[in-house]
Amino acid sequence: MLTLTNINKKYADGTQALSDISITLPTGMVGLLGPNGAGKSSLMRTLACLQSVDTGQVNFDGLDVLQHPDEMRKQLGYLPQQFGVYPNMSCIALLEHIAILKGLDRKDRQQQISELLALLNLSQFANKKVSHFSGGMKQRFGIAQALLGSPKLIILDEPTAGLDPAERESLNNLLVTISKQRLVLLSTHIVEDIENQCHFVAMINQGRLIQSGEVAALIKPLHGCVWLLESLPSVLPQESFVLSQSYRYGKPSFRVYATTAPAERARPGEVTLQDSYFYELKLRGSNTCY
Ligand SMILES: Nc1ncnc2c1ncn2[C@@H]1O[C@H](COP(=O)(O)OP(=O)(O)OP(=O)(O)O)[C@@H](O)[C@H]1O
Numbered sequence: 001m002l003t004l005t006n007i008n009k010k011y012a013d014g015t016q017a018l019s020d021i022s023i024t025l026p027t028g029m030v031g032l033l034g035p036n037g038a039g040k041s042s043l044m045r046t047l048a049c050l051q052s053v054d055t056g057q058v059n060f061d062g063l064d065v066l067q068h069p070d071e072m073r074k075q076l077g078y079l080p081q082q083f084g085v086y087p088n089m090s091c092i093a094l095l096e097h098i099a100i101l102k103g104l105d106r107k108d109r110q111q112q113i114s115e116l117l118a119l120l121n122l123s124q125f126a127n128k129k130v131s132h133f134s135g136g137m138k139q140r141f142g143i144a145q146a147l148l149g150s151p152k153l154i155i156l157d158e159p160t161a162g163l164d165p166a167e168r169e170s171l172n173n174l175l176v177t178i179s180k181q182r183l184v185l186l187s188t189h190i191v192e193d194i195e196n197q198c199h200f201v202a203m204i205n206q207g208r209l210i211q212s213g214e215v216a217a218l219i220k221p222l223h224g225c226v227w228l229l230e231s232l233p234s235v236l237p238q239e240s241f242v243l244s245q246s247y248r249y250g251k252p253s254f255r256v257y258a259t260t261a262p263a264e265r266a267r268p269g270e271v272t273l274q275d276s277y278f279y280e281l282k283l284r285g286s287n288t289c290y
Pocket residue numbers: 011012013015016017034035036037038039040041042043
């Protein structure tokens with residue numbers, strides 16, 4: 001279990017990236033949702049012991065993380081949003097190098113690297129330079145290096161960014177498999193990925209925690225309050241508002257929050273996590289566009 005208490009972080013230029021964040025995250029797949037600039041990466045870098053905070057505490061299974069970052073690093077796997085690799089190193093050599101840095105002995109290194117190469121479908125590319133990998137292969141390599149040492153906490157910042165749908169699906173399935181008996185914290189803009197894989201979600205905006213809890217419990221209050229419309233009436237009922245607007249087969253499609261049907265032609269919609277996320281952002285007066 002990971003507990004954050006009153007985390008505050010202001011950068012040197014005065015940007016308040018994290019404001020008084022307090023939350024307890026359970027084991028399993030946990031999603032972190034927030035618009036661009038919300039503070040997700042700042043939070044993840046903090047948990048990965050890569051940057052300090054101004055105030056606050058982080059506790060992981062009884063360990064005071066900010067006081068003992070070296071202890072935490074032994075239990076941590078981190079995939080940053082972007083990562084560089086040594087240009088001339090093969091996949092296996094680089095994994096070997098990272099395993100040594102993580103303190104694995106020779107026997108463990110050999111066993112874990114061979115298991116991870118197989119798990120991540122990289123065995124046949126073991127001797128290829130990682131700098132020559134495709135985007136999907138590179139992300140799978142990133143997950144493999146994060147899993148070295150069997151960490152109890154895995155932090156993944158946008159792991160599926162830039163992947164094609166098949167790669168995304170296979171990586172998502174893999175993440176569910178590895179999240180058994182450990183905490184996998186997943187940050188992504190793809191709300192659907194969080195809805196499909198995570199049982200718990202934390203939403204942040206402008207550095208503040210705006211909502212958190214079990215996904216099923218979060219969307220429950222909106223049941224019966226989401227309506228689908230192809231066009232909006234000239235006036236929406238009081239206290240109702242547009243959650244999102246998109247196109248389906250080239251035709252406009254509106255999802256509207258309303259406690260009763262906002263128009264005669266409105267059809268009830270099945271509530272999604274995205275509805276709940278947009279509802280929370282609207283409710284808290286975000287000026288974010290979506
Ligand atoms: N090193 C830094 N110095 C100054 N400001 C920073 C720094 N890093 C991030 N910020 C600012 O802190 C805020 C939060 O940024 P952060 O990268 O944590 O957000 P994010 O939710 O990860 O965004 P995105 O989804 O776009 O990656 C933003 O206003 C950003 O400009």
